[in-house]
Amino acid sequence: MYIVLLTYTKPLDEIDYVLPDHLDWLNRQYEAGHFLASGRQQPRVGGVILARTMPRGKLDALLATDPFAIRHMARYDVVSFQVTMTAPELSRVNEMLAAS
Template identity: 65%
Template sequence: MYVVLLNYTAPIEEIDYALPDHAEWLNKQYEHGHFLASGRRNPRTGGVIITRPMARGKLDAILASDPFCVKHLAQYEVIEFSPTKTAPELRLLNEAVPH
């Protein structure tokens, strides 16, 4: 499982211009079952994505297709973690905790 931190590298006006394409890209990732949650950081300096477990190479390819990446509007910090405790609502997503 990963937490992806997006850090904007362009003025917010450029981010806003590319936002509809980024939102469409996010929707596709949810449809494919790759992402669990996403949203803006506060203050608005970037975003956060929480992914399902997957191979790191697959995640890197997915992130490379983000319009923010393609247009060089954001940098990505990927944090891999293995949850050892999960709220009941998320237990099915946590492969490390017996169900």
């Protein structure tokens, strides 16, 4: 599994202009089953994506298609980790991870 940290490299007014395209891209990744969660960082300096286990090259290729990446508007830091424990209320996540 991966945690992807996006850090904006352009002003927020430029980010907001491209945000609808980024949200469409995120929706396509959810529909394809690649992403489990995402959201804005607080304060709003970027975003966070929780991605399913996949070959790292595939994740890098997916991230390269993000409109923010195409327009050089964000830096992506990827952390790979193996989930070994979750809270009981995340039992559905445990089932999904076991199927990955």
